[in-house]
Structure formats: C-alpha cells, structure tokens
Amino acid sequence: MGEIQLRLSLAIFTVILLIGGIKSEEKYHYLIKEFVVPLDHFSFLSNATFSIRYLYNDSFVRDQSNARTPILFYTGNEGDIELFAQNTGFLWEEAERKHALVVFAEHRYYGKSLPFGKSTFNTSMPEHLAYFTVEQTLEDYAMLITYLRNGTQRPVVTFGGSYGGMLAAWFRMKYPHLAVGALAASAPILQFPGITDCDIFYRIVTSVFANAYNSNCTVNIAKSWRVFETLGGTDAGKKQISDAFNLCSPVKSDADLKKFLDYVEEVYSNLAMVNYPYSSSFLAPLPAFPVRQVCFYLKDLHTTDADLLHTMASALAVYTNFTGTTKCLDISATSNADESGWNIQTCNQMVMPFCSNGTETMFRPSTWNFNEFSEKCYKDYRLTPKPYDIILRYGGKNIEAATNIIFSNGLLDPWSGGGVLQAPNDKIHVIILPEGAHHLDLRRSDPADPPSVRDARNKESAIIARWIEEF
C-alpha cells in the first residue's frame, strides 16, 4: 500500500509540473535574486547558511519611496519557482491593479534553492534532508519579507496554490505581524490524519467523472480493474493490454501491470484536478473540460472485456495523446529533484492519508497503512514521518483564532475535500467555485473562465484591497 499512497500524495506535485507547461507563450518577467538564510533557524548547532532564490518585479510600483507599497508574496511550493511565477497570473494582475511589488520565493530544497547543492538528495547523506520542513521554510519567508520591507511597514499579502496555499495560510497564522493576509487557493490544510476521511480525494474524483457526461463513465472505469486484472493474468492478456494502450514498454510481469494500473489511476486524479474550462496544454494538449471528453468515450456500457479495453484506451488517450502525435505511451515516472522533494516531504511532515473504498469510488480498493508507509520512508530516506506535526502546529480544524485568510476551493477539485469549506469566523473568507478545478482562480484571466471564477477573483481582489487599506 505504501507505494500507492506515496504516489497519490504526489498528486499535488504532479499537477504543478503539468500546469507548468500550459500556455507556454505567456511570459511574465522578473529579476532572479538570491537571499541567504540559515540552514537551521531553530537550533544553535551550526551557523551554516545557503541561498534561496526569489523572483522580483517592481515595475508596477508607482513610487519606489512609498513605504506603504504593497508586496504580493508568493510562498513557493514544491517546484521550481519560475513555474509558479508563470502560472499564477492572478497575482500579476493584482500587482498591476494595486501597484504592488511582486515577489515569488522559492521553497528550500526545490528548483535552485538547494542547501547542499548537487548532494542535497544524495541518499547516502540523509542528514542533508534534516531541514526540509514547513517551519524552516516559513522562517525563510519571514526573513525575506523582513528584508524586503526594509524597516518599513509595507503591507504584505501572501499568495499560494495547493501546498503553496497551505504555506500562505500558515504564514499568516504564524507571522501575522509580517503579512496582512493570505490568499490560500485550493489549500488542503485539513488533508491530515484523523481530521479528514482518507477516501475523500477518490470520492471527489469519482463524483467529477460521474457527473461529467453520464453515469456509465464511472461504471465502466470501476469495471475495468477486473478486466485488467483478468487479462493481466495471462501473457496473451498482457500483450492485449500493451497493444490496446500502445505502451512503449509492454506489460510483461505482475509488477509491470501494477505500475500500469497505478498510472491509470493517477491519470484520472490529474484529469479531475486540471479539469479546466478552457483548452490547455501540458505534457500533451488537453481539451476544455477534459473529464467530459474522457467520459464521452465511456458513455456506453460494454458487453465484452475486449470492447471495454479498447474504449478505455480511447478514453485515456484524451490525456495521453489528444493531438495524436504521441508515438507510444510511456508510463515510466520521470524522477527529478523536485519529485524527490515532495516524496521526502510526505515522509517527514506532509503525511496525507489516502484510501479508497471500492464500493463508493471507481478506484481499486485500498487502505491507508501508516506503518507500511513509515517503513518505506525509512527505507527510502532514513526518515520517520511525524504524522501529527502539522496538526499540532497549525491546529487542524481548530483555526478559530486565525484572521485575514481567503480559502478558495473549486468543488471539481479532489483536493477540496481537505480544504477549508466553512469559515470559522468572519475574518476568514471561504470562496467556493462550483465549476473550479485545482486553484483555477490563481491563474490569469481567460475569456473562457466561468462566471464563478470571475466572481471569485473579484471578491478576492476586493478583500485583499481592504486588508491593505485597513492596515
């Protein structure tokens, strides 16, 4: 189970890589700067330091000497900060409206902000991973903001999506003297042990598929697992699968089959996340509302296994080969430093349980087994996860004392299950986007945006303006 959970907890990361490539013609400009931070903010064991990167654009600032100029500060998350800068158009639009300084800070251990350079993720030096925590990262941002304010009381608003949204919210909670407020888009701060059902993610994905075209979609997908397993039991069946899906590396073993099925499940999750209302392109181009397209292929119930198999292949191709130019389907996970990064975070603090009740979702049944997960973490990284760290520090559901945070969630986003959907007080703003996928509101305005997203951005803009004004 450990592997499946690890893979699923990677979903946040994955989507960012995916979104990273959307509309590559859009380009925001900035200076790339560096900022020296202590390796360890919370002990006096050593004075070691390293540099994090941040992106800086003051072209919207009208009066450089104005000590009240707002700073819009993106609390970087699990990836190269340039990806976030290019895919958080709403922050840029807000900067223009509010004549604000734009800063995107890179999260330690991602992109080029590596504390130990090339050996940061060297598995023979597990001590290099010791300072890869939320608190150290928030403290990096606190120091950077203090530096950027330069002795003034400039109002700072933190922005973030997904894990970045969690950081934006937590930053406001822990450093309210440094940020007047936070926009936390699609931030699943409740996706932690004991406070959110582990099957919520898969249930939402299932619901998105069930409502995309007709209900046969999820019936077919749910049925497909048995078909795959049955076929996968023989060499001929394995070949049948490989051919139907045009796999670059044919399924030859049970391990290969498992990897393939894991991949297919991940595709469904990703599709739900990026189920955007306009055509977008990432690893391969996607149509608007891609889940609807997938389910269009799966609209009929199929009587034979072979029939279903081929329909599934067509459906999956919406994600894997929309343009028809993919030669064969490569399901091997490409591992890079950033992916390592998020894997490691799930193995120290970001322990997010996932499971699937086979009867209520279209996914294969799976359970959450922390011990197995923990053992794998130790094996992979010599890390023993602390599953309750985040709740202990940030309060879990008990965030009544927090103020000036916008939690926005799209109901089509499987991560909304771990999001804040009810405001605990009138200084926390919950914005629901019924047609929204994963942090759609953070993206730049698009003519195809549904009214709910436009409304959400308008509300967010007004709330942020009020924070800045009242400060």
Place this chain on the structure above:
Amino acid sequence: MGEIQLRLSLAIFTVILLIGGIKSEEKYHYLIKEFVVPLDHFSFLSNATFSIRYLYNDSFVRDQSNARTPILFYTGNEGDIELFAQNTGFLWEEAERKHALVVFAEHRYYGKSLPFGKSTFNTSMPEHLAYFTVEQTLEDYAMLITYLRNGTQRPVVTFGGSYGGMLAAWFRMKYPHLAVGALAASAPILQFPGITDCDIFYRIVTSVFANAYNSNCTVNIAKSWRVFETLGGTDAGKKQISDAFNLCSPVKSDADLKKFLDYVEEVYSNLAMVNYPYSSSFLAPLPAFPVRQVCFYLKDLHTTDADLLHTMASALAVYTNFTGTTKCLDISATSNADESGWNIQTCNQMVMPFCSNGTETMFRPSTWNFNEFSEKCYKDYRLTPKPYDIILRYGGKNIEAATNIIFSNGLLDPWSGGGVLQAPNDKIHVIILPEGAHHLDLRRSDPADPPSVRDARNKESAIIARWIEEF
C-alpha cells in the same frame, strides 16, 4: 560592558530565586511527572528525546470525565518548576474557583529537565546547548498540552510571570488552537533591540527610589559611585569600604571593586522588583516596601564621603541583613545550573539591551555594546546571539493580530518598561497595577495587597472565566 549587561539581564532570574524563598511555610501540593519530548522539534536530524518534568494536581477537578474541565497551565520559565508552583498562588486560587486541572511545566534546560543530564552545561560540549530556545520550549508545551487534553477540547489557559509570562503570551500567539488565552504577568516582551530604549529599566528603578521617601535618596545613590571610586583608588579606601559594608572578602583590587559596585547596582534593581507591599523573606527577610526603608536611611544629604559611605551601608543592609543575623556580606554570585541557563538564553535569543544614561538615572553610566556582548557569549558558550530572532517571530510591537492575552504590569516594576502597556485591540487586555512590583498579581492573595492588586486579580479571573465560557 558585556559583563554588566549580562548581569543585568540576569535580573529576571535573580528575583525568582529570591521570591522562591518567600513564605516558605506556604505549600502547594502536586504530583511530579515526566513527559518525553524530542530534543529537536524542528529538524529530522535525529530522533533523540529527553524528559521534561511537570507538576500535576487534579484535586480541584469536580468531574474527571468532563471533557470541558479547564487546564491552568503554567509555562515554566528560568528555574526549577517547583519554585514557580510555590510562588504562583493566584493560579492555585483560580484552579479552586474554576475546578481546573493544575499543571506547571518545567522549561527545558532548567530544574531537572536537562536534555543531557549532568553534562548539559559542560562547556566542552557546546552542542548540548543547541536546542535551548524559546521555540523548542513552546513546542514542548504544545505536545504536553495535547497529551493532557487527551483528545478532548479542554480549554487551556496559560499562566506565566516575567519570562514565563512572555512564554505564556507567545504560546497563545503561536498555538491559539491549544490555549484559549494567556495571563502574561510582568512579561517584558518588548525588551528587545530597537523597540525599547535600553535605559528604561534603570530609569524606572531610579523613579521607584526617587518616589519612595524623598528625592535625596537617588541624589545620595548617584553621588555614592564617585565616593566609591575615589575611596577605591587607595588601599586604605578599599579597606574603608570593606569594613563599612562588612564584606566577607575585602575589596583588594580594582576588579574586586567593580564586582562590589555591580553587586550594589543589582541590589537596587532587585529591591525595585520585589518592592512588595507586605513583609516577605528570601535570602534574608525584607520589610514591606523595602525601597522605602532603604530610602529612609538615605533621606538626608551627607556632607562627607565617610558619612555617606556609612549611610549607604546601613541602607544596603535592608536588603542584605534586615534581621541583623548576617555575619558578613558575601557578594560572590552563587552560580548554579539555572543561572547558567539564563545566561545562555541571553546569549542565543533573549538579547535584552541595558544601558544607563548617567544624568537621568542614579546608576553609573553604561552603554549597550552588542559586539562586546556577542564576543563574550562566544567566549563563554560558543554561541553567537541572534538579537532579532524574537522580534522576527513574535512581532515586537506589532501584535495587533493577537487575541485573548492579559498583559499585567506593575508600574513599580522596572520590567514594565518592556511590557505591553497599551492594548492593540479589544481582545488584548492591559492591566496596570500602579503600586505593583514584579508580577505581584500572580502571587497568592494577601491581606496587605493594595486594592489595585485585588482589582487586577478580580479582572483577570473574570476575563479567564469568559475565555473558558466562550470557548
């Protein structure tokens, strides 16, 4: 200067040792328990743990199964936790009124909560001191409270005096989901570089002395330094001083003279702090309003140096020999682990600048020199102080976002200069005790308490009741 500053920053600590002995016939009872905490909460470098002590009394709890039973939690500060338990009568009285569980938690590195046992303060192992920080301590308390709540939502109120009051307030700021409120008595959370004048402490001590009897008191004290210096310039003069003050170790060198004068200044500071309205006893018994007694001796202006010298000796004896049973005056600072403790904290995070403008105080002129101070810290402990750590994390004067904290300050307390005397919002309560010395309100009720202290306790009790009720 470093030494003077170090000595002065010890003042908080000193008074606790002193108060520790007051009314030794009073005894509160408790179980002594242990709680295992990680050595380092904020990195994944090692899984090392150790135990902190805590004192526990549930005799006031009416219904053990009531998941709403309040917990009054003393956030232990720089000393053996049993001293605080015996000298925080108000918490016990509140527990009785509110049928609450009483917990006094011992601060790591104090009392018996030593992470490395006997070698904790071994100067050849400076790495042992690495985890001696405010954040690690607050996290210890967060874990202990979570454990004590045992899955319930019991309302917790943190209590603390002096540095303990700072911890109580900061705990509420950073862990509002774990504490409904904090009573921070005489908590100088603003006594940090750049936000409070470094001479405020000495100016308040001077003011207390100037107003205690008549204005000649501070004139005499201010004049005395020159007398001491002049006399100290010769061997005969040194003997004269030693005889007048009945020193156990006569002043023989300039270094001895300096040590003696440092001691005298410290006595004045301590006198102001424990200038309680009732007779109290510590190392030696003290009369009610001891500063008044001291100044009674100093009410006349003296024409000769010898005359002044002997009057000073009589005045100082209020503090050093009130019962007349002290054989000779021992000015050697007794060093124990706890005193080491506070010295170390001033050398990592608790950097509190002190200085004295010779014309506005009765003290010798002194300046605050961070570099000298820092060099001494490195020499003594291999520590490089981080003077802005506390402001970065807890906001300095910018605490508008905090709620449910009572900051109480006695205006006769020199630490009130670094206290919160103006409420930044209506959920922060500032209670001023015009006749109050250092956290007098935290002590048990006494018939000699002035009305302002009784009023303060009543207000505090009502506010705490409201927090618990509203929770």
